[in-house]
Amino acid sequence: QKEVEQNSGPLSVPEGAIASLNCTYSDRGSQSFFWYRQYSGKSPELIMSIYSNGDKEDGRFTAQLNKASQYVSLLIRDSQPSDSATYLCALKTSYDKVIFGPGTSLSVIP
Amino acid sequence: NAGVTQTPKFQVLKTGQSMTLQCAQDMNHNSMYWYRQDPGMGLRLIYYSASEGTTDKGEVPNGYNVSRLNKREFSLRLESAAPSQTSVYFCATRFFEGTYNEQFFGPGTRLTVL
Numbered sequence: 019q020k021e022v023e024q025n026s027g028p029l030s031v032p033e034g035a036i037a038s039l040n041c042t043y044s045d046r047g048s049q050s051f052f053w054y055r056q057y058s059g060k061s062p063e064l065i066m067s068i069y070s071n072g073d074k075e076d077g078r079f080t081a082q083l084n085k086a087s088q089y090v091s092l093l094i095r096d097s098q099p100s101d102s103a104t105y106l107c108a109l110k111t112s113y114d115k116v117i118f119g120p121g122t123s124l125s126v127i128p
Numbered sequence: 129n130a131g132v133t134q135t136p137k138f139q140v141l142k143t144g145q146s147m148t149l150q151c152a153q154d155m156n157h158n159s160m161y162w163y164r165q166d167p168g169m170g171l172r173l174i175y176y177s178a179s180e181g182t183t184d185k186g187e188v189p190n191g192y193n194v195s196r197l198n199k200r201e202f203s204l205r206l207e208s209a210a211p212s213q214t215s216v217y218f219c220a221t222r223f224f225e226g227t228y229n230e231q232f233f234g235p236g237t238r239l240t241v242l
Contacts, residue, residue, distance in 0.1 A: 021187075026168060050229060061218060061233035062171070069227050106170055108231075114159050114178040116222065116231060117187060120170035 021045060022119035024107050030125045037094040039122050041107030044088065050110040051083055053092045055103045056121070062106055066092060097126045130154055132234035134219050140240045141209045149204040149237050151219030159222035160202040161231070162186075162194060164215040171218065177202055209241045 024041050031037045039053075050069055054062035066081040068074045068090065074081045080093040090109075094101055107119040135150045151160065158179045163171040163186075173186030175194040183194050191213060193205045206213060219234040 022170075024170075050227075052231075054231075061235055062231075063233075064230045067228070067230065108171075110229065113184070114176060114222070115173065115184070115186065116161065116176075117173050118163070118171040120168060 020119075021111070021117055022107055022109060024105075024119040024122050026120055026122060028123040028125055030127055031097050033097060033099060033126055033128050035097050037097045037101065037124055037126070039092040039094075039105050039107075039124070041090045041092075041119055042088055043090070043107075043109055045109070045111045046085075046088065048109045048111050051081070051090045052108040052110075052116075053079075053081060053090075054106040054108060054118075056106060057103045094124075097124075099126050099128050102126050132219055132221055132232055134217075134234040134237050136237060137235065138238050140242065141206075142242050143210060145209050145241075146205070146207050147209065148206075149217055149219075149239075151202045151204070151234060152200050153221045153232075154200065155221055155223065155232065156199070157221035157223050157232070158199070159224075160196065161220040161222065162192075162202070162204045163218045163220065164188065164213075165218060165236075166215050174204065174217075209239075211241045213239065214241045215239060 053066040056062040068081040082091045104121040161176045162174040177196040220231045
């Protein structure tokens with residue numbers, strides 16, 4: 019089993035809709051969770067981090083964490099064509115190790 | 129401030145050749161990382177360094193060596209390149225303060241091994 023799993027997609031949503039991205043992980047000791055966005059040919063950039071159970075909102079983005087279920091998700095409200103990118107789930111395991119999932123490709127259709 | 133810089137940006141090698149990918153940061157971060165990214169595979173951790181003088185293996189360390197020369201620089205060496213090492217390589221640093229932490233990535237090195 020991979021340590022971090024995501025649906026590879028592609029996920030297509032119409033403009034203005036809610037995009038829902040999901041991630042599961044295997045290391046119960048993980049404490050810090052991240053969502054990165056990566057445009058084609060570019061480097062990843064952080065859009066959300068979450069450390070405790072529940073929801074965390076930042077503008078159109080909401081991250082949700084459920085440590086008991088080992089599940090973290092990202093909701094993007096009012097999706098825009100500029101949100102079309104690959105979304106990478108990441109987590110910090112023991113010590114200083116940060117690992118990523120395979121990413122979910124999102125396409126927002128105008 | 130340049131942030132995280134990587135050299136070279138592109139490289140083509142023949143099987144069996146060696147090379148070193150360079151990474152430097154001016155953000156004074158302690159932690160540095162090397163990842164490779166292949167299509168559909170996300171980022172896979174090769175090696176990381178929590179501080180100057182320490183390095184640890186990640187998920188896919190075979191065929192690579194690293195050197196944390198000082199706080200600013202973290203290099204990745206391929207001793208005998210193989211076609212399976214064709215990939216995009218990203219260097220990253222990590223900033224943390226209290227519970228907050230964030231990684232900052234360099235622009236990547238696109239390596240092709242023929």
